[in-house]
Each structure stands twice: as structure tokens, then as C-alpha cells.
Amino acid sequence: MSLSTKDADRFGAFVPRLEAIAYRLLGSASEAEDAVQDAFLRWQAADVERIEVPEAWLTKVLTNLCLNQLSSARVRRETYVGQWLPEPLLAGDSMLGPADTAEQRESVSYAVLVLMERLSPNERAVYVLREAFEYPHREIAEILDITEAASQQIFHRARKHVADGKARTEIDEAAAKRIVEEFLAAATTGRTEPLVRLLTADAIAIGDGGGKVPARAKAFEGALAVAKFMRGLxxxxxxxxxxxxxxxxxxxxxxxxxxxxxxxxxxxxxGVLCPEVTTEGIAAFRNQVNPDKLERASRRWAADGHGEPLFNAF
Incomplete structure (x- = not known):
């Protein structure tokens, strides 16, 4: 079915929100783009004049596409080479979505995206729709074809899983930046002791090379092991x-x-190295070096202005 310019524009108005939902659900910008494109094909095939609330209709279609993707992703990731980590997005990327509340900002933080990998597809969907996009449970229930009471129960369970995984309190961005700068300065001195002092005792470091770039699949664990790894890096x-x-x-x-x-x-x-900076020190380094997951970051980097580098590695 051909789509009028008006109806194509109507869909286009929802794209930023749809992409932001899909990214949080899938942890991958490229997969989010594909899901939104699939939603467009379904919009194109539908009798759009009979769709009373386009946003609700599209959100339901997109969410269910993502749920199918999450179910198949679990199977695909069993054969993924090394550790699978989410795709990082640089500041200003529209796919990051709303950031007006602390809950919205946290829902797209790298640490929480990693934690959401532990949730079931339904838990992840309810958590994202409620926490990041403030959908009422009545609407979430309609999207997922569950009861409103079930939506509430799933949300509380998912929220507890995420909270349990984030046992430490993160600090504000300015303070975190100072600690990361201090860590990098220490890392380039070749000394281990200053690095250990900036880490939590149970710190970890892990990378995702996707089999295309060397990256250690098994995490370095403990402050000393992480410090030695970062010094060598x-x-x-x-x-x-x-x-x-x-x-x-x-x-x-x-x-x-x-x-x-x-x-x-x-x-x-x-490469994008995402430190998890807490009140107790740096708890984790997650390093994304898979080139397939850095294409969007490269485009964003090229589009933005940036200052001088801190230093040249290697």
C-alpha cells in the first residue's frame, strides 16, 4: 500500500521517540534503527486512517518487534565471540531520548543497559516504558497484552533487579569526570599504586571486540588486576x-x-571506555571496541566539535 506524504510525515514525527525506546530495549543503535524501519513497514501496510492514536499503535508494534528481537538475541549471543556489551552513544545523540528526570537519565546509563541484559524481555519492556517514558501501567498492559496488575508486578520485580545490581551510588558527572581524568593521568605514569587507590576493591574491567578486535572476554577482577590491565593498556x-x-x-x-x-x-x-564511577571509587571499566558498534559514535564524533586530545595512546 502506498503511503501519502502526510502519513509518512506523521510517522516521521514519532521516529525520535521510537528509536529511543528501541535503543533502551535492545542496547544496540543499529538494531533499534532496524526495528523502527520494520515498524514503518507495518505502518505503511496498515489502514492508517483508522488508527485513532498513532503513537500508542506504533509503540505497541515497535515494542513487540523488540520483544521478538530480544528473544532471538539470547540465542544469537550464545555464539557471540567474547563478551557482548551495549553500543555506547555519545552526547547529543537523539537516540538517547528524554533526560529530564533522574530515572530517565539512569535508564540509558551504560551500567543500567548492562544490567538490563539480565532482565526477561517482558521485564525490560515494562521497565523501559514505565521508568524512561512514564507510560501508565494501563497503557503498558495494553501494549504487552497483559493485565494492569501484572504490569505493576513486573515493573517492581524489574526495578528491584536493577537496584540490586547497582548496589553502589554513582556520583554526579562533574565529579566523575575529575576522577576519570585523575585515573588516566595515573595510568600514563606506568605506576600501579595510584590506580589501585581510585578503584573499588572488587572492580572489574571487560571489553567487547565482537571477534573483530582483540578484547579479553573474561573480566579482570579486583583492583590490582584491573590497575595492571589499565596500566598496560x-x-x-x-x-x-x-x-x-x-x-x-x-x-x-x-x-x-x-x-x-x-x-x-x-x-x-x-574505542569507547565507559567507567562506572561510584562514591567508593571506580567499580567497572567496560570497553566497547567492536567496530560494528562504533559506527554511529564515529558519525556523531565527526559532526561535533571537540577539543584537543588528552594524549596519544601507545
């Missing part, structure tokens, strides 16, 4: 430069609402 090496074709520039930017370390080589983002 920034240690100059001719072998590292030869492996990636140069010496990347290192910046501190913002990804998913928090300070992140961005490595750029010849204008392309080749």
Missing part, C-alpha cells in the same frame, strides 16, 4: 601501533550521560 608499544595502524588520540567525552574515554584514530572512533 596505555603503555606505549610499537606492536600496538602496528596492529591498529597508528597512535590513537585519547579524549574524555560523554557517553550515555556519563564521562567516557574515547579513542580516535584518523577521525574514526575505535
Amino acid at each position: 596505555f603503555k606505549p608499544s610499537e606492536a600496538k601501533r602496528a596492529l591498529i595502524g597508528g597512535s590513537p588520540e585519547v579524549y574524555i567525552a560523554t557517553a550515555n550521560g556519563a564521562p567516557a574515554v574515547v579513542a580516535v584514530l584518523k577521525g574514526q572512533v575505535i
Whole structure:
């Protein structure tokens, strides 16, 4: 069925919100884009004049597309090479969605996206729709074809799972940035002791290379192990430069609402390191180096202005 320009424009008005929902549900910008495109195909095939509330109709279609995707993703990730981590988004990306409340900001933080991987598809959907987009349980129940009471129960269960996973309290962005800067300065000295002092005792470091870039699948665990790894990561090496074709520039930017370390080589983002900074110290480093999950970040980086790099790695 052909779609009028008016109806195509009506759909276009909802795209930013739909993409923001899909990204939170899937943890992948490219998969979110595909889900929104599939929603458009269903809009195109529908008798849109008979759709009384387009936003509600599209949200239901999109959410169910994402639920199907999440179910199949669990199977696909069993064969994923190494550790699967979400795709980071740099500041200003429209896919990050609303950030007016603390709940909305937290729902798209990198640490929470990682935690949401532990939720069932239905738990994730209810949590995202309620926490990030403030849908009433009555509407969530209609979207998911469940009762309103079930939606409330699922939400409380999902919220508890996320809260239990975030046992420590994160700090504000400005303070977190100062700690990350201090850590990077210490990492480039080649000394381990200053790094250990900035970490929690049970800190972890893990990376996602997707089988395309070397990344340790098993996490480094404990402050000393993480400190040694981070010290080695920034240690100059001719072998590292030869492996990636140069010496990347290192910046501190913002990804998913928090300070992140961005490595750029010849204008392309080749790594986004997301620290989880808490009141007790840095609890985790999650490093996304899979090039398939950095394409959108590279486009955003090219579109934005940025200052001088802190230093050149390797």
C-alpha cells in the first residue's frame, strides 16, 4: 500500500521517540534503527486512517518487534565471540531520548543497559516504558497484552533487579569526570599504586571486540588486576601501533550521560571506555571496541566539535 506524504510525515514525527525506546530495549543503535524501519513497514501496510492514536499503535508494534528481537538475541549471543556489551552513544545523540528526570537519565546509563541484559524481555519492556517514558501501567498492559496488575508486578520485580545490581551510588558527572581524568593521568605514569587507590576493591574491567578486535572476554577482577590491565593498556608499544595502524588520540567525552574515554584514530572512533564511577571509587571499566558498534559514535564524533586530545595512546 502506498503511503501519502502526510502519513509518512506523521510517522516521521514519532521516529525520535521510537528509536529511543528501541535503543533502551535492545542496547544496540543499529538494531533499534532496524526495528523502527520494520515498524514503518507495518505502518505503511496498515489502514492508517483508522488508527485513532498513532503513537500508542506504533509503540505497541515497535515494542513487540523488540520483544521478538530480544528473544532471538539470547540465542544469537550464545555464539557471540567474547563478551557482548551495549553500543555506547555519545552526547547529543537523539537516540538517547528524554533526560529530564533522574530515572530517565539512569535508564540509558551504560551500567543500567548492562544490567538490563539480565532482565526477561517482558521485564525490560515494562521497565523501559514505565521508568524512561512514564507510560501508565494501563497503557503498558495494553501494549504487552497483559493485565494492569501484572504490569505493576513486573515493573517492581524489574526495578528491584536493577537496584540490586547497582548496589553502589554513582556520583554526579562533574565529579566523575575529575576522577576519570585523575585515573588516566595515573595510568600514563606506568605506576600501579595510584590506580589501585581510585578503584573499588572488587572492580572489574571487560571489553567487547565482537571477534573483530582483540578484547579479553573474561573480566579482570579486583583492583590490582584491573590497575595492571589499565596500566598496560596505555603503555606505549610499537606492536600496538602496528596492529591498529597508528597512535590513537585519547579524549574524555560523554557517553550515555556519563564521562567516557574515547579513542580516535584518523577521525574514526575505535574505542569507547565507559567507567562506572561510584562514591567508593571506580567499580567497572567496560570497553566497547567492536567496530560494528562504533559506527554511529564515529558519525556523531565527526559532526561535533571537540577539543584537543588528552594524549596519544601507545
